[in-house]
Amino acid sequence: MASHHSTHGTTHKPEPITLSELRSEFSHHDPTIARLNNGSFGCCPSSIISAQQRHQLLFLRQPDYFYHNTLKPSILKSRRIIQALINADHVDEVSIVDNVTTAAAIVLQNYTWSFFSSSFQPGDAAIILHHSYSAVKKAVQVYISRAGGHVIEVPIPFPVKSDDEIILEFQNALKMAKLNGRKIRLALIDHITSMPSVIIPVKELVKMCRDEGVDRIFVDGAQAIGHVEIDVKDIGADFYTSNLSKWLFCPPSAAFLYCKMSDELSNMHHLVISNEYGNGLAMESGWVGTRDYSAQLVLPEVMEFVSRFEGGIEGIMSSNHEKVMEMADMLSEAWGTELGAPSEMCSSMVMVGMPACLGIKSNEDALKLRTHLRDCFGVEVRMYYRTPIEGEIDPVTGYTTKNLTIGDGS
């Protein structure tokens, strides 16, 4: 994965960032809050906010000129940077959209058309993980179930000890589908599940899907870019999406949707139709009516920012992971609890078991505790309630997600 070698041709090496500069880049964060939840809404350094505002001002200064002369090449520049970051073959495969929620709707709507046009049969299936993001699950319900598709949910064990546990469950689900004579049209696999957060062995699952004749595979890597390595060719999925505003320092909000070159690609359309309809998803996504596209235009400045860190984006990723594991170990030791997954399945987010005496017995309890920690302790951290399996003794039902990113002094 290309790291600090940006594709936009700058040859100077930027100044390494100092600790005080780093603090200054995030000085707009509420200083009274221990912000341990980068995974939900990400973060954006001041220098990128300024860059975004410069782009916004360019539009406001002379919008017609910006629209006719500046916008398209600027978006293309960002797309090329993403193409290099994710090792895609063609820049046409890379579209920029608002967020992963939008990307999911784009891919799934395509499937609704297929059901309606009878190229798919009622009962054809989509397979998703039980822990898929709830908004994506809803989109699957809306776009696939309502059109007559069947949805298979793969239970993912949690806490989890190894990739093999996940691979086995997925294998079983595929086998069952085959036994029931279902044609699987789409597999939707998370790269890093959100809640509970675990790195999924996507490459292996994609291969399994190919071997079992699944039509298409869509990897929801919402958390992934800037967080774990992404090589879309190596992963081998047909679609891959990730939010640029979570771990890649973009302002809210921007995401990329990678669609591997195929005949089908010309049938994929953005949901909001405008003048570029029919010119390819990437072009359609580049104009969805008058909008503020500035969050999509700051990729060059972001690449410059990350190159100021030792090891560039890879250095940031590994440093975050090391530190969050250290902190997670410290917490689990202090509380006498366990981690939700082993280190190699954790990214810059870790699930740490909460002491059972806290009595987290429902999703409401988890939310109450989260709110209480925010309001009374100034701690922003997500809480997860895990339903105990029947017969489980002394279940650990509460987990906190500890996120770490640079600048976290806590």
Place this chain on the structure above:
Amino acid sequence: MDPPAEIEDPRAAANGENNHVSKKPKLSFITELEIRQEFAHHKPGIARINNGSFGSCPASIIAAQKRWQLRFLQQPDDFFFNHLQRKILHSRTIVKDLINADHVDEVSIVDNATTAAAIVLQHVGWAFADGRFQKGDAVVMLHCAFQAVKKSIEAYVTRAGGSVIVVHLPFPVNSNEEIIAEFRKGLARGKANGKKVRLAIIDHITSMPCVVIPARELVKICREEGVERVFVDAAHAIGSIHVDVKEIGADFYVSNLHKWFFCPPSVAFLYCRKSPLSPDLHHPVVSHEYGNGLAIESAWIGTRDYSSQLVVPDVLEFINRFEGGLEGIRKRNHDAVVEMGEMLAKAWGTNLGSPPEMCPSMVMIGLPSRMGVLSDEDALKLRTHLRDHFGLEVPIHFQMPRDGEIRAADGDGCITGYARISHQVYNTLDDYVRLRDAINQLLSDGVACKMLQRE
């Protein structure tokens, strides 16, 4: 910290009337200098007579928007859980009162009119696809509908097996009666073989060429002709003409707040009339709020920058700094643009595209026939040339003569090119004088469109 959400009567507020909720006493209205400062970020040297395309946003609103952006970045979780929905509801409530809607549930905030069109048309597309509508049932649109809307009809209706009835309206036009008559004829013709018309999309102000359409009358005709639903695309309307959704009587009504209502890009409202038979519209981007109603769905479509939707209260305050509030701004813009239009028409020996009462804050002025605007490409070339060589931002329209009918001419031939001039509070006389002189310069140099370079 932002002030508590005072829900006043924004219609009164927008017209500069005092109301019982205490406000700082207004000492004086906004001055010319302050207006210049508010728009000092516009590129100097450019005569910006195209507010209609991308709108404009005063500096104080940009600052307000930045404050909201920063609030989110400071503590996003707290903002999401405790503030965002409340603030969007405040904006929706203001809009509801501005447009005379009955319930705030009827008012959703979306990105722009293009998105609203996709919401309505996706619903229609699915109805065709799942058999609620029959293949061949029709959707009606105007010939001059906005290009994005035409494409949306192609993507969601034609693709799903629906048919399209296109109604041509005359241009240049002399009266509402001409439009009403043409629409009635066009609709009847389109329905001739017994097609069921599921949806009519009517512009309130057409974009190119720009004319205020008698929307209320056309909606009535649709009802009389058995059209199931009517969607009014009023992208330009709010802030440039009077908007009363109950009076207009459509099922769906959309307008952009960033064109003539001083919001930053981009924000629009989509009004969906509540009735026992009203269909369930959904936002195409499905998120946690799916099923809770379009307004609630639209208020959370994943992590986004919603700041442009939150400055509506600040915009109202800005508008109140003008004498007569929104009504005052509208009237002055209209009077000024008509005056400028007549000045240009006289200088060039041409005509306005419609009478003043059918012009909003924009006017179509015929270009001298010697300019030779004979195609869409010519129009674009001229527009680019005016931008690059004269620092003028003004869209040019090519009006294809229909059925050989010559509707406008000057001493040298048919008028087929029109400039669409806008007037917003930041415009000055000089902007339009420069346009006058630029065209005259080109003509005296013997330059016509066919000689202009391609982009």
